[in-house]
Amino acid sequence: MRYQRKPEFYKVEIVGVNKNTKLGGGLYSIHVDKTLDQVRKTDVIVIPLLCGNFPLAISKNEKYKHWVISQYNRSAEVVCLCVGSFFLASTGLLRDKSCAVHWAAKNEFKTMFPEVKIVDDTIITDERGIYTCGGGYSYLNLLLYVIQKHLGRDIAILASKMFEIDIERKSQNAFAIFMGQKAHGDEKVLKAQELIESNPTASFSVDQVCEKVGVGRRTFERHFKKNTGNSIVEYVQRVKVEFAKQLLEKGEKTVNEIIYETGYNDIDAFRKVFKKFTDLSPIDYRKRYAGG
Known part of the structure; x- marks a missing residue:
């Protein structure tokens, strides 16, 4: 003062x-x-x-x-x-x-x-x-x-x-690494999480996830959301975004190549999903973390 x-x-x-x-x-x-x-x-x-x-x-x-x-x-x-x-x-x-x-x-x-x-x-x-x-x-x-x-x-x-503090910084999304909640004890939900996380390039639908886990869709969707805090669709998206972030940080492939590798055919759709969870576009994320 x-x-x-x-x-x-x-x-x-x-x-x-x-x-x-x-x-x-x-x-x-x-x-x-x-x-x-x-x-x-x-x-x-x-x-x-x-x-x-x-x-x-x-x-x-x-x-x-x-x-x-x-x-x-x-x-x-x-x-x-x-x-x-x-x-x-x-x-x-x-x-x-x-x-x-x-x-x-x-x-x-x-x-x-x-x-x-x-x-x-x-x-x-x-x-x-x-x-x-x-x-x-x-x-x-x-x-x-x-x-x-x-x-x-x-x-x-x-x-x-x-x-020298950025007074307008409001979000931690650009820094966050997605870590799925697994301390819930629901074996079926855990199996679905492991399936999604082990296949970040696969384009799973909700029905496909439920079929592979061996559960009915309606009840399982509710259990999945309750235990993980994410819908099945959101969980798939988050895993794909995390996979893309790792590739963007390496800086070895083009942004479009990385988007296709995540299983997305619609580039604009993936960019929207990526920004939803990181507050950055894939290009801006690369500029921030790829270095060089």
Whole structure:
């Protein structure tokens, strides 16, 4: 704020259970400004990301839960960075709310917290004073978003320029690698998933998938969607797009050759499907990731 000769808007403090906490097997320590019992009221809580074993990390941070819940109930906003959302969800504050989840953590998050509405296409959610983001460095965009809400667009733009952050990045689709949900225990659905994933160049119809798995179409389509989050058609499309992305990254074949290799005869149709899941055209995807 000093560039506008204005007083500081935020007073940032690190808050912890104890004054000093050793981490990394004692290699370094975190020294906090205040302990939880010293903060009776705050305006904004920023929850950092968790690493490693999420259930274990949640249990180790159990002492923070009541404090976060009580502060939120006293009108504090909660800004959650990346997979810190696992801890936030464990408090119950995300129940029936939307939460941006990193694409690689989506399946595990869904299994642990089925009551939360997962958002994995956009990078930011804003619902009833709770903000989440999907992706480690997406927290920069989330912070700009919160700054804009508190201080206005002009200050957010200034912050984006000072720290060289793309303020308009809204989606994680261009970064996501499709990972089908397989922790559901339905053997028939698993068999269908394995069939589709093992044959990315095949042009399976829904009837063909059902026939090969040995199930009736109507009931199976419903089970497949429930367990994977995708219809059979969408699952086939996602597998083909992922296959095409790998070929585009290698840069050895033309875009049209790759499209035909995925089993599509209609180039425009594939381009639409590709953009639907990546927010990029095949050509733009190649420019971004093929290098050279």
